[in-house]
Amino acid sequence: MQFAGSHILSIGPFERPDVEYLFTIADRMEPYAQRRRVTRVLDGAILGAMFFEPSTRTRVSFGSAFNLLGGEVRETTGFEQSAIAKGESLYDTARVLSGYSDIIVMRHPQEGSVAEFAAASRVPVINGGDGTNEHPTQALLDLYTIKKELAGRGRGIDKLRIAMVGDLRFGRTVHSLCKLLCLFESIQVVLVSPEELRMPAAIVEQLRDAGHQVLESEALESSIKHVDIVYSTRIQEERFSSQQEADLYRGRFRLNQSIYTEHCEPNTVIMHPLPRDSRVSARELDDDLNDNPNLAIFRQTDNGLLVRMALFALVLDVVGQVDSHARDV
Numbered sequence: 001m002q003f004a005g006s007h008i009l010s011i012g013p014f015e016r017p018d019v020e021y022l023f024t025i026a027d028r029m030e031p032y033a034q035r036r037r038v039t040r041v042l043d044g045a046i047l048g049a050m051f052f053e054p055s056t057r058t059r060v061s062f063g064s065a066f067n068l069l070g071g072e073v074r075e076t077t078g079f080e081q082s083a084i085a086k087g088e089s090l091y092d093t094a095r096v097l098s099g100y101s102d103i104i105v106m107r108h109p110q111e112g113s114v115a116e117f118a119a120a121s122r123v124p125v126i127n128g129g130d131g132t133n134e135h136p137t138q139a140l141l142d143l144y145t146i147k148k149e150l151a152g153r154g155r156g157i158d159k160l161r162i163a164m165v166g167d168l169r170f171g172r173t174v175h176s177l178c179k180l181l182c183l184f185e186s187i188q189v190v191l192v193s194p195e196e197l198r199m200p201a202a203i204v205e206q207l208r209d210a211g212h213q214v215l216e217s218e219a220l221e222s223s224i225k226h227v228d229i230v231y232s233t234r235i236q237e238e239r240f241s242s243q244q245e246a247d248l249y250r251g252r253f254r255l256n257q258s259i260y261t262e263h264c265e266p267n268t269v270i271m272h273p274l275p276r277d278s279r280v281s282a283r284e285l286d287d288d289l290n291d292n293p294n295l296a297i298f299r300q301t302d303n304g305l306l307v308r309m310a311l312f313a314l315v316l317d318v319v320g321q322v323d324s325h326a327r328d329v
C-alpha cells in the first residue's frame with residue numbers, strides 16, 4: 001500500500017511488507033518518544049482529533065504522538081461539543097474540519113462512519129475505532145507488541161499461538177487483530193467467548209482461508225494451556241441493549257495469578273487493549289497479575305505511541321526528514 005496521503009480506515013489494504021515497514025519506522029521513533037531526541041518535523045502541522053466516544057489511550061496517544069513530532073492538536077470530544085449535536089452531517093463536518101487540519105483521527109460509535117467521513121475529507125483520516133467494526137491502529141500496536149515480546153523469547157509472529165478471550169462479537173480490537181494475523185503464516189487461534197459473543201463467522205472464515213488453525217471454546221483454563229499470548233478483552237457493555245444483558249457475561253472469563261500459574265506455560269504473555277472492567281469482581285485480568293513480568297498491558301500502551309508516531313510520519317510523508325529536523329536533548 002502507499003502510506004503517503006492515504007486514509008487508514010481498516011486493516012484491509014495492509015500487506016505484510018507494509019506492516020513490517022511500519023514496525024521498522026516505529027522502532028526508529030523510540031528516542032523521540034523517550035525525549036532523548038527532539039524533532040520538529042511536523043512543525044506547523046495540525047491534527048484534528050475527533051472523539052465521539054470515550055477514549056483515554058487512543059485519544060491521548062495520538063495527540064502525544066503528533067506533539068512529539070512537533071505538531072499541534074485540536075480536539076473535539078463528545079457529540080454535545082460539536083455541531084453534529086445541531087444536526088450537521090458527517091459530510092459537512094468533514095469538509096469543514098479538513099480545511100483546518102493536516103490529518104484527522106476520528107472515533108465514532110457507528111460502524112462505517114469514519115469511512116463515510118473520510119470520503120468527504122480533503123486530508124487523510126485515521127480510524128480510531130468505529131462502533132463494533134475495526135480499530136486498526138490498536139491491532140497494529142498489538143501486533144508490534146507481540147513481535148517485541150516474542151523476540152525476547154526467540155520467536156517470530158509466524159507460528160504464533162494465541163487465545164483471544166471475552167467479547168469477540170462486539171470487540172473491534174480483536175476483529176482488526178484477526179485480520180492482521182491473516183497476513184502471517186501458520187497461526188493457531190483459540191477463540192474463547194460465551195456462545196452469544198462469538199467472533200463473527202466472516203472473520204473466522206478469513207482466518208481459516210489464510211491457512212490458520214482456529215478453535216472456538218467456552219472454557220478459559222483448557223484454552224490457555226498451550227499458547228504464547230492470552231489476549232483478554234472487556235465485555236463491551238455499551239454495545240448491549242441493557243446493562244442487565246451485559247451483566248450476564250461480565251466476569252465470565254477472569255484470569256488471575258493462580259489460574260495463570262496452574263494452566264499457562266511459563267512466560268505466556270498476557271495482553272489486553274484496556275480499559276479493564278471497572279468492577280474488581282468482574283475484572284478480566286485480576287490486579288494480582290500486576291507484578292507478573294509477562295503482563296504486557298502497559299508495554300502495549302507505550303508501544304501505541306511509537307506505532308502512531310510512525311503512522312503520522314508515513315501518512316504525512318516525512319519519514320526521511322524526522323532525523324534532519326532533530327536535536328539531542
Ligand code: CP
Binds near residue numbers: 058273
Ligand atoms: N484500547 C483503547 O482503544 O482504549 P481507549 O478506549 O482508552 O482509547
